[in-house]
Amino acid sequence: MDIRKDLESVAQYISRLLSIGYEFSRFDKDWVHLKNEEDFRFISRIPFATRNKVEAVYAEGRDMALYMSDELLSINSDFSKFPTLTAIIERFKDTWVYGNYDSKVPNIAKKTCEENAVQLWSVEQMCSLFKKQEQLLAAVRITLQMLQDSDLYKMENGLPLMKQEANIHVSGISGSSINIHSSGATATTTTNYNEPTIFNEMIEAIKSKNFDGATESHLIDNVQALAASHQSGCFKEAYKDFINNVSAHITVFTPFLAGISSLL
Incomplete structure (x- = not known):
């Protein structure tokens, strides 16, 4: 489109x-x-x-x-x-x-x-x-x-532009995406999709860190967005955004990075 x-x-x-x-x-x-x-x-x-x-x-x-x-x-x-x-x-x-x-x-x-x-x-x-x-x-x-x-x-909005060069590098990406606009697609209430447990584990890890409310909500939102992208078929692109968005708290997700990469 x-x-x-x-x-x-x-x-x-x-x-x-x-x-x-x-x-x-x-x-x-x-x-x-x-x-x-x-x-x-x-x-x-x-x-x-x-x-x-x-x-x-x-x-x-x-x-x-x-x-x-x-x-x-x-x-x-x-x-x-x-x-x-x-x-x-x-x-x-x-x-x-x-x-x-x-x-x-x-x-x-x-x-x-x-x-x-x-x-x-x-x-x-x-x-x-x-x-x-x-x-x-x-x-x-x-x-x-x-x-x-x-x-x-x-x-x-008349705000100053502050261009910053992104230094995030994501490697080892493979796999294919699903086009949800396929002409042959039909809506159904049953699916074989099972959400990987790693996303809930990541959310629990966030909650265990006792972040302030805004930080916790921000990190959980990013995990939920990543989970949604996994089902809809745009996980590879969303993963790059996820890494960039949570970079300030990347240590929280370090134990999960290998597992997330395996989903690519």
């Missing part, structure tokens, strides 16, 4: 946002399937007084998918909504991207089902899908921060 001319200097990041938008669009189809084609109708077994706690995972999850797909896929074409790079970045403040939702919804839904001895495969899949979407939100946050650090953003 051609990126609009005024954003060519940050095309790789705009392209990433568009790709994430397509992922959210695909997830929207999964929400519809899980609600209408699986066992979600048996939610009636849960007492009416608490049923809304389970219904919330569908309502919140699908709203997230619809909003994010619509907004992200409009970046490249809707000049009235996104006239500048600054407008793109500002648009996502106070939205799902920065935590404007109840992240406890999936856990509450699971707990409500357990308390009522009701086991629904569709709800389990919805909770898993919700978590996958949160990983994509982390990837969006990281990408927006990179855009805010770009020369184009600084030029638009």
Whole structure:
């Protein structure tokens, strides 16, 4: 896809946002399937007084998918909504991207089902899908921060340009990527993908270091973005950004570098 001319200097990041938008669009189809084609109708077994706690995972999850797909896929074409790079970045403040939702919804839904001895495969899949979407939100946050650090953003806002030469070198990269725009691709609610445990191990390592809140959130966002890229097929490119973004705290990830490299 051609990126609009005024954003060519940050095309790789705009392209990433568009790709994430397509992922959210695909997830929207999964929400519809899980609600209408699986066992979600048996939610009636849960007492009416608490049923809304389970219904919330569908309502919140699908709203997230619809909003994010619509907004992200409009970046490249809707000049009235996104006239500048600054407008793109500002648009996502106070939205799902920065935590404007109840992240406890999936856990509450699971707990409500357990308390009522009701086991629904569709709800389990919805909770898993919700978590996958949160990983994509982390990837969006990281990408927006990179855009805010770009020369184009600084030029638009009259900020001084401070060009720095990157000295990060990543070697031993191999493997192939998956084109999520393939014409033959179809949405499905079942997949053989199993997220490598190394990503959760990295997050636990971050939490054990007692960083300040901002630093911990920044590092966890980067790990979640890396995890999302592994499933979507752009891991090689995301790995380079990850190493660059966490370089100030690279010692935290040293025990995991060999394992991450093996995924390339």
